[in-house]
Every structure is written in structure tokens, then in C-alpha cells.
């Protein structure tokens with residue numbers, strides 16, 4: 001059974017002595033070697049399957065720390081804006097902590113599994129007739145004028161918790177990888193990985209990938225109406241913009257865009273030839289490697305090892321999966337008919 005993050009890595013997290021540990025035994029997720037991708041990319045590729053966290057995404061790593069601190073300082077409620085996974089995670093940890101939860105999501109724009117999670121965990125779910133960036137602006141204002149804890153990745157404890165994924169990668173490989181490929185939305189996670197690697201004295205090349213229709217960091221300006229099938233990274237004005245860009249620069253890495261088609265191709269490839277079902281946004285890391293390779297700054301060696309972060313579970317978004325999958329084959333109760341259906 002995984003040990004709670006706060007027990008494994010507590011000395012690197014700045015919780016106060018009296019804070020309770022609100023945990024669902026998150027973290028300790030599988031790091032899976034991929035011979036096929038290694039062959040295609042020309043480096044040893046490992047996949048960090050964050051869908052194995054309790055609510056199905058890496059958000060749990062940050063949420064255990066943020067909600068423990070919120071509870072420790074006497075908060076009665078937590079709030080977030082979310083493209084879905086932060087809402088699911090905040091709702092679960094709030095339930096666990098006995099706190100009220102409120103989540104603001106862009107109306108009609110979040111995957112159905114995430115919505116089901118937030119509702120089942122008892123959060124108040126508000127569907128905003130706008131996008132994620134507008135929702136974040138509103139919750140920031142609410143948190144300033146009400147005794148409610150904001151648990152978006154602007155919360156430093158979220159970043160602290162999420163940096164433990166970098167520790168796990170280093171611990172499992174026995175050293176830091178030469179490069180890390182990661183989807184980028186609000187840019188909290190790439191900021192967190194970089195902080196985690198820096199804590200270990202490592203500086204892997206960071207490759208960040210945004211969806212073409214939601215690529216503010218690539219284009220160098222906010223996007224008013226971000227659009228992509230990868231709803232978890234449908235963000236036009238990342239809160240951690242500067243920190244992420246500094247991390248890309250310091251690591252001699254880069255941020256690039258991938259098309260929805262490239263994302264969906266990688267999404268299907270991972271499911272059908274690796275046995276790993278991640279959500280579309282997660283597949284952006286692999287799509288990016290396949291589309292852009294492993295570019296390096298002049299005078300640097302090409303990376304020999306790369307870790308791709310698969311940020312969330314494919315079950316979150318059954319609509320996208322079923323919409324892109326081959327049809328189910330109907331069959332009558334008849335041996336010959338079934339034989340034909342199976343073998344033809």
C-alpha cells in the first residue's frame with residue numbers, strides 16, 4: 001500500500017507541526033518503461049502514470065498538502081476553478097477532511113467522469129458560462145474576501161506536493177532522467193517538477209507541450225478563447241507563466257505545440273500498444289516527443305533517458321474515448337455468429 005506523500009517526503013514540505021495529515025495514500029505511482037517509444041524516440045522512455053492516484057490525476061499530490069494546511073489553519077471550506085481534475089481532487093480531499101468544497105468549472109467543458117467525482121464527493125459545483133481563465137479570476141477574488149482556502153496551483157502547497165513526483169522519478173531510476181516531457185496548462189505541474197528536480201540537484205531538459213489551440217506560452221501572449229479536445233489543458237492565460245518559462249530556459253528545454261490530431265494519435269497509441277489509458281491532455285507529452293523529437297541546445301548532448309508524464313486517467317473522459325474508438329460488434333446468441341464476429 002502506498003505511504004502517504006506527507007509521510008514519505010514530509011521534511012521537504014512546509015506544513016506546520018500541528019497540521020493534520022489529510023491523505024488518500026496518493027503518490028507512489030508506476031514508472032513504466034516503454035520499449036516501443038524508446039525505439040521510436042531514440043532514448044530510454046519511461047511513462048509516469050499519474051492516473052494511478054486516488055482520484056485519477058496528479059492533482060492529488062498537491063491537494064493532500066494544500067488541504068492538510070487549510071485544515072491546520074482552521075479553514076472550513078476550500079474553493080477552486082478547474083478544468084475538471086482539480087475539482088475532483090479538491091472535492092475528494094475536502095470530503096476526507098470534513099471541509100466544505102466549492103468548485104467553479106467552465107460550463108459544458110469538463111469531462112463527465114470529473115463532474116461525477118466532484119458531485120459524488122459532495123462539492124458544490126458551479127458551471128460558469130465562461131472559460132477556465134475567467135473562473136480562476138473569480139475564485140481568486142472570492143478567496144480574498146471570504147474565509148475560504150483557494151486550492152488552485154497558485155497555492156504554494158499544491159506546488160510543494162506536486163514536486164514529489166520528481167523525487168519519485170529520481171528515486172526509482174536511481175538518478176534524474178536526462179529529460180522530462182510534460183503537458184502544460186496552467187503551468188503549475190512543470191513548475192513543481194522543476195522545483196523537485198532542483199531539490200535533488202538535477203536539471204533535466206524540460207519539454208513542455210501545449211495544445212495548438214491553447215498555446216499561450218508558445219505564442220507568447222494570452223489566448224482569449226482557448227480550444228482543444230484536451231480539456232484539462234484548455235487554458236489561455238497560465239497562472240504560473242513566468243515560473244514555467246524560467247524553468248524551460250534554465251533547463252535548456254522548450255515549450256512547443258501539438259495538434260489535437262497528434263494528441264489523439266498518441267492517446268490511442270498509448271492505450272492500444274502500451275496498455276496505458278490516459279486522458280487526452282496527458283497524451284500531449286507523448287505526442288510532443290513523437291512530433292518534435294528531443295531537440296537540444298547547441299553544444300548539449302541529446303538526452304539518453306526521458307520521462308513522459310501521463311497526468312490523468314483515461315476513464316475520466318469516456319466520451320472522447322468512445323467517440324474515437326471502433327464500434328462495438330453486436331451479436332445474436334448463436335455459436336456460429338459469435339465465431340464469425342470474433343475471428344472474421
Ligand SMILES: *Cc1c(COP(=O)(O)O)cnc(C)c1O
Pocket residue numbers: 057058059085086153183184185186187188189190232233279281282311312313
Ligand atoms: C491539470 C492537468 C494538466 C495541466 O497541469 P498544469 O499544472 O495546469 O499545467 C495536464 N493534464 C491533466 C490530466 C491535468 O489534470
